[in-house]
Amino acid sequence: MSSINQIPVIEAKKGNPLARVFDELVRFCRSRSLFILHYCTGCGAIELPPAMTSRFDMERLGIQPxxxxxxxDILLITGYVSIKTLKRVILTYEQMGSPKYVIGxxxxxxxxxxYWQSYATAKKxxxxxxxxxxxxxxxxRPEAVIAGLQQLMDSIHAGKANSWEDYYRNYDYYLGNQQKLFGDNWQTPTDVIxxxxxxxxxxxxxLGVHTRLLEQHQQPLEALEMRLGHNLKEPTE
Amino acid sequence: MAPLELLLELTLMPLVAFLVGMMMVLMMRRIAARIQRRVGPPLFQPLYDIVKLHSKQTQVSHGLIHDIGIVMAMGGYIAAETLLPVPGMNGIAEKGGIITLLYLMMIPSLGLALGVGQCANPNGSIGIARALTAMLAYDIPLVIVIFGVAYAAGTTNLVDIIAQQQAGGFATWGAVQMPLLAVAGLIAMHASLGKQPFEIYIAPAEIATGPMVEMSGKHLGGLFVMQCFQLYTISVLYVSLFLGGGSTWFDFLLKSFLVLAIPASIAYLFPRYRTEDLLRLMWKWPVMLGLIGVAFVL
Known part of the structure; x- marks a missing residue:
């Protein structure tokens, strides 16, 4: 960098000055209004009722179930996820609207x-x-849960809680790990790509090896046939 | 009236209704919190929720009717606000009358039914079937009550009804003149709010919030806005029919918040009725009270 011309200059973006104010408002509102979906799989679920009810009252912070x-907005997974449960957790996660946050x-x-020795549990x-x-x-403890949620609120307000984008950016990695557990036929109704x-x-x-494998096995989703209860056929042996 | 002035009133009345409605939502949540010995949400919580839902990045729409249904749900109430006189502003209340208002208050449920129908979620369909059944249940006492009040006043014009009540002070209030109709109206109003004992169509633990189950982002945000209008419309209608409307804004707001506090305080103490129990209850007690009240008026 001998001459001054070589020094990179980042030009300030010209834009609507109100846009920044609006973004700030949106980030603030996102951080102050969080709707939780609690997927209670294990013993951790027992700590949520005290966090929500009169003792600790999460609604003070704008958090409601x-x-x-x-x-x-938040998928709260409380406890171990078995392989069977994990399928449901992934289906639930993919149905949520972004920006979405996962808390373990x-x-x-x-x-x-x-359960680290268990054959039936997804470890990480x-x-x-x-x-x-x-x-x-x-x-x-409920205090820890609320402290964690406050930390999440701070990072949403700072615009740093963007890990939902990571699922799209590194879908091949996540899909690969899912296929390792559920087999090559694994597919979800959501078209993530x-x-x-x-x-x-x-x-x-x-895109990568695993998404190509998905394309090979993927079967198109079809709507279920509409039937009334009486017309259900008995399974024939 | 000058057309410009009318236009201003037609714009201002829904806006005021929205702001007051948000405060009413906050009041309901605060009352729930106090009853459960909690602190409750902060002052601007309803606004945060609405802004957040409209700013979600994923906006899942299930089709055109889904979108139109939400617009109908909000629009029905927005149209209803222009028929509800507030202190200083009458809008088109003199031309509309209560019967038009009653029709407009049914539009949101029908819009919701259309919108939810396209979501094709069984929980939503059950929810909307229950919502329409509930509407059938509370509309009959409501119509009887409104007929009684209109017959006693000799007009269906809401502005005239309010003026008649304000003429003689407290003694000419609808609630003093027709106490039975006022009680029946209160029960019907509570049922039309869809709050706890009558909350058959939301029922989070049973049918996963019914009509709202597939709503996300701005669709759910639209329903949150609709709820603000709903609380405002129902409480202001009750205030206009029975509590002499409001001569000043302070008077008006105090009455409408107080009226809403009654069902809110009852709501969080009781579990839910079953659908058929709700129907039986609504067609028995408020209808009976209403009919006796009408007999007194006649």
């Missing part, structure tokens, strides 16, 4: 916890989907 994945509660989601949750935050402990294109997040890690 919701019942369907479409409405929720208890040490079982971190490294398998006391973040091999199968991007996890924003772990709250370790066996089990974490098309979604990645839609969000403009298609990158090097999106």
């Amino acid at each position: 919701m019942v369907s994945p479409r409405q929720a 509660i208890c040490s079982c989601t971190v490294n398998g916890g006391m 949750l973040d091999e199968y989907m991007p996890v924003d935050l772990y709250i370790a402990g066996c089990m974490p 098309a979604e990645a294109k839609h969000y403009n997040l298609l990158s090097k890690g999106t």
Whole structure:
């Protein structure tokens, strides 16, 4: 860098000055209004009712439980995920609307916890989907859960909680780990690659060996036939 | 009235209704929190929720009717606000009357039914079937009550009904003149809010919030906005029919918040009725009270 011309200059983006204010408002509102979908698989679920009810009251922070994945922002996984459960967790995760956040509660989601020797348990949750935050402990107290959620709120406000983009950017990695557990025939109803294109997040890690394997085995989704209860055929032996 | 002034009123009335409605949502959530010995959400929580839902990156739409259904659900109430006189603004209340208002208040449920129908979620279909059944249940006492009030006042014009009540002070209030109709109206109003004992179509633990189950992003946000309008419409209608409307804004807001606090305080103490129990209850007690009240008026 001998001359001054070689020094890279980042030009300030010209844009609507109100856009920044609006972005700030959106980030603030996102951080202050979080709808949780709690997927209670293990013993950690018992720490959530005190966190929500009168003792610790999560609604103070704008956090409230919701019942369907479409409405929720946070997927809260409390406890160990067995291989059978993990399928449901992934289906749920893919149905949620972005920006979405995953929180793993208890040490079982971190490294398998006391089930680390089990053949039927998925040890690390973040091999199968991007996890924003772990709250370790066996089990974490409600204070720890709320402290973790506050940390998530801070990072959403700072615009750093973008791990949902990671699922689209590195879909091949996550799909590979899923196929290792569930077999080559594994497919979900959600077309993740098309979604990645839609969000403009298609990158090097999106497509790869595993997505090609998915394409080989993928069967097109068909709507279920509409039937009334009486017309159901008995299975013939 | 000058057309420009009318246009201003037609714009302002839904806006005011939205702001007051958000405060009403907050009040309901705060009352729930106090009853459960919690602190409750912060002051701007309803606004945060609405802004967040509209700013979600994924906006799943199940088709055109799904979108139109939400617009109908909101639009029905927005149209209803222009028929509800507030202090200083009458909008088109003198031309519309209560019967038009009743029709407009049914549009949101029908819009929701259309929108949910396209989602093709069984929980949603059950929810909407229950919502329409609930509407059948509470509309009959509501119509009887409104007929009684309109017959007593000799007009279906809401502005005239309010003026008649304000003429003689407290003694000419609808609630004092026709206490039976006022009680029946309160029960019907509680049922039309869809709050706890009558919450058959939301039922989160049973049918996963029913009509809202497939809604996400701005569709759910639209329903949150609809809820603000719903609370405002129902409480202001009750205030206009029975509590003499409002001569000043302070008076008006105090009455409408107080009216809404009654069902809110009852709601969080009770579990839910079953659908047939709700129907039986609504067609027995409020209808009976309403009919006796109408007999007194006649």
